[in-house]
Amino acid sequence: DGGITQSPKYLFRKEGQNVTLSCEQNLNHDAMYWYRQDPGQGLRLIYYSQIVNDFQKGDIAEGYSVSREKKESFPLTVTSAQKNPTAFYLCASSTTSGGGAQYFGPGTRLTVL
Amino acid sequence: SQQGEEDPQALSIQEGENATMNCSYKTSINNLQWYRQNSGRGLVHLILIRSNEREKHSGRLRVTLDTSKKSSSLLITASRAADTASYFCATDAVGNNDMRFGAGTRLTVKP
Numbered sequence A: 001d002g003g004i005t006q007s008p009k010y011l012f013r014k015e016g017q018n019v020t021l022s023c024e025q026n027l028n029h030d031a032m033y034w035y036r037q038d039p040g041q042g043l044r045l046i047y048y049s050q051i052v053n054d055f056q057k058g059d060i061a062e063g064y065s066v067s068r069e070k071k072e073s074f075p076l077t078v079t080s081a082q083k084n085p086t087a088f089y090l091c092a093s094s095t096t097s098g099g100g101a102q103y104f105g106p107g108t109r110l111t112v113l
Numbered sequence B: 001s002q003q004g005e006e007d008p009q010a011l012s013i014q015e016g017e018n019a020t021m022n023c024s025y026k027t028s029i030n031n032l033q034w035y036r037q038n039s040g041r042g043l044v045h046l047i048l049i050r051s052n053e054r055e056k057h058s059g060r061l062r063v064t065l066d067t068s069k070k071s072s073s074l075l076i077t078a079s080r081a082a083d084t085a086s087y088f089c090a091t092d093a094v095g096n097n098d099m100r101f102g103a104g105t106r107l108t109v110k111p
Helices: none
Strands: A004-007 A008-014 A018-026 A031-037 A044-049 A054-057 A064-067 A076-078 A087-094 A107-110 B005-007 B010-014 B019-024 B029-037 B042-050 B055-058 B061-066 B071-076 B087-092 B105-108
Touching: A004 A087, A008 A031, A018 A031, A018 A087, A018 A107, A044 A064, A107 B029, B005 B087, B010 B019, B019 B105, B029 B061, B029 B071, B042 B061, B042 B071, B071 B087
Parallel strands: A008 A107, B010 B105
Antiparallel strands: A004 A018, A018 A076, A031 A044, A031 A087, A044 A054, A064 A076, A087 A107, B005 B019, B019 B071, B029 B042, B029 B087, B055 B061, B061 B071, B087 B105
């Protein structure tokens, strides 16, 4: 089965804790993306990676960190520096960066208690 | 920052009617895409239209692009209850390596 997976589906975090969201794809895509979605809103870009061992900040990178050590994996860490982390997080991938069709995972809903 | 803006924010129609959603954007683009999102799920790619194209069809979907007005429309014909979802436009701006999404149109199709 080809696709993009995210885990966990739901995540609860206490204030002051770092938490890592997983994103894996077996589509052999070079580019991967992390977005944040707040209720009733569109998607805002956190980070994206065009190729292994390389990534760029998006519009709202503060308080987040990523790594791209393998082509298949692009984990996102929400750090304690992110003041309002409760949101729905979506990971996506595409064959190349820029304007190709993006394939999305099912999302992780993060709630800070 | 968000590049595209969808209009209307919400649309409610009866099954069988057509639904039209609009998207406006600010800068020159390479292409524009439409996506669909069911509540609490990831987005699904629907259609991509390039800047040198004016109209594209895919099944019951029809997309138009007017680069002079920096706008696009998505028409869903003969709508079904299963079309109920949020629809987003996304633009690939010239010189960028990423896409920008609008805030979406929430479509409700009543059976």
